[in-house]
Amino acid sequence: MKSLFNRVFSFFHTIEGKIAFYPTLFAFIGFHFAMLMLYLEKLGISTFIIEHVPELVINNADTAKTLLSFLTGGIISIMVFSFSMVMVLLNQASSNFSPRVLPGLISNKNHQYVLGIYLATILYNTFTLVGINPRDEEQYQLPGFSVLLGIIFTVVCFGAFLYFIHSISQAIQVNNILDSIYKKAKKKLIAILDNEKESTPDFPDTSNWVSYYSSETGYFQKFAVNNLLDICTEEDLQIKILPVQGVFVLKGIPIIKINREISDELLNKILSNFNFARGELVEDNYVLAFKQITEIGIKAMSPGINDPGTAINTIDYLTELFAYRIKKNDKTVLVKDEVSRIFITTVNFKELLYQVMVAYRTYCKTDISCVQKLFIMMTYLLQQDCKLASYKKDILEEAEQLYTDIQQTIQNKKDLERIDKIYKKLSSYSK
Structure with a gap:
């Protein structure tokens, strides 16, 4: 269970740097919140609000539809502009500084949050708009409270847009890029x-150890440290990791040396804790x-x-x-239970x-x-x-x-x- 958790955490750490991760997550939340509000409207939440604070609820179907349509169109416009600004930022950074800084700029969580807020609000307003279905029945109540929340979320989007303009203008400045990397x-x-301890623990000579080869191609970014230490302790293994972190590893080249021969099943278990990717993060x-x-x-x-x-x-x-x-x-050796288990080439x-x-x-x-x-x-x-x-x-x-x-x-x-x-x-x- 612990091993599975560490792998999931490592996978999450990898994908959260993608520019689409948080926008997708926010969009998912916006859709489900819209469904929740439609359910609450059936329970009479708008009726309750009208009885206590009637000034906050729009109770006209045409007005509600027009307002939500107008606000949604406006958010789509500023979202398109924001995405365009991101592309301009990446192009300028690549041309003026270095293409290597792009992963760091793309993984900027604040920009992802802003784009996510846009998507969540668009989906919420859209499905709230779909839920407005007036019938010629006296007991029908418009989802006025949901419309009110849509207006509030739209105002939040406008505030996020102002922040985004400020942030994007700061992010392109070379001093801020250098400071972020530093x-x-x-x-x-x-x-x-x-x-790191005061002195590096001793590690045995690995010249006669068994070499095992990479099953993947990509930049060797990191490995699940705790998982690998647990495996080494359970199986009484010592491992030397051959490639330097950050180098491009080709499939079929030596990646680790182990102090004894192991089964294919155990090898696959060990290699599954290595994380390869095409991008690099500081x-x-x-x-x-x-x-x-x-x-x-x-x-x-x-x-x-x-x-x-x-x-x-x-x-x-x-x-x-x-x-x-x-x-x-210059040497990094990981120790568990007072035994040197893993040597990391740096x-x-x-x-x-x-x-x-x-x-x-x-x-x-x-x-x-x-x-x-x-x-x-x-x-x-x-x-x-x-x-x-x-x-x-x-x-x-x-x-x-x-x-x-x-x-x-x-x-x-x-x-x-x-x-x-x-x-x-x-x-x-x-x-």
Whole structure:
């Protein structure tokens, strides 16, 4: 039962990032609420309201139909406009920043809530309108209270539309995009650091272990940690997860190593806890934040955009994220009942720093302001407490690579003197 719950939770976490999830959920609620109100109207809820607050109830069939039709048409118009704005937002973000930021923008729950409110209100008003069926009978009572709720929901839609315009105008600003990516990655890194012990537990040599292969193709996003730990404990297994989280895994390549041979049934049970998808979210993989922020910075330095200010901002955010990353171990081992059960292959600090720096060295080495900012970033990191002593060596190596490129690229003596001064200060922290 626990295993099933964890899988359902993992599946929900995956689909809630889709742009249609919450609108569909709200539409479902709107339809069923309309059915509930039609049932309550049969029980005489409008009659009760008329007896106590008659001013709130519309008791004319033509007026009620005209009003609901008018309001529903208006909501459809603003919903179409809102969807168009979302498409414009995604197109601009892809063109000006990076296509990698799109999943994060699409998964913005506030925008999904607004679109969901529109759909729920449209369905509610439509089925309430269908329920208005006056007959030439004295005992027939129009669903006046339901019409009143339709008017209230429409007013809520107008308020949501104003919020949506404000939110969409904020979401397209590069500073807000960077801040959103940074906060998600920071939250993920802090959670990892909180769960990480002072020292990494030992894990056996896996060179002679049995390899098992992926049954799916897609980006390896995450796995059900608790489920896999329970399986390892019950079956007395130790598992090494081979692919780095976030990489594209092809069907048929090795995905795990296990300390002994297992049955096909048990293998399928283990692999069912791995989540593959075509998209990537920072909430699942903090490394993606480094990629996205770097790509935004590099795109800003392209000739078509030429925005060094944004590139400098991206370096500021990367500095803060690297400051959290150097507090983390390069190895991740999950323990249960004092036994090392799962070894997770992760991107080590040296590789992560190299991939970021090689992009900036390639595209920003001619801009002295960006170069200075990169040296300032590495100087700051050298002053921080590192989890491993090798991290500082990695930082100094990247600083040396950057300095070498600068010597070959920048010709201005004044700029070179300034860079020499910064580099000598940075190098002093190695002593």
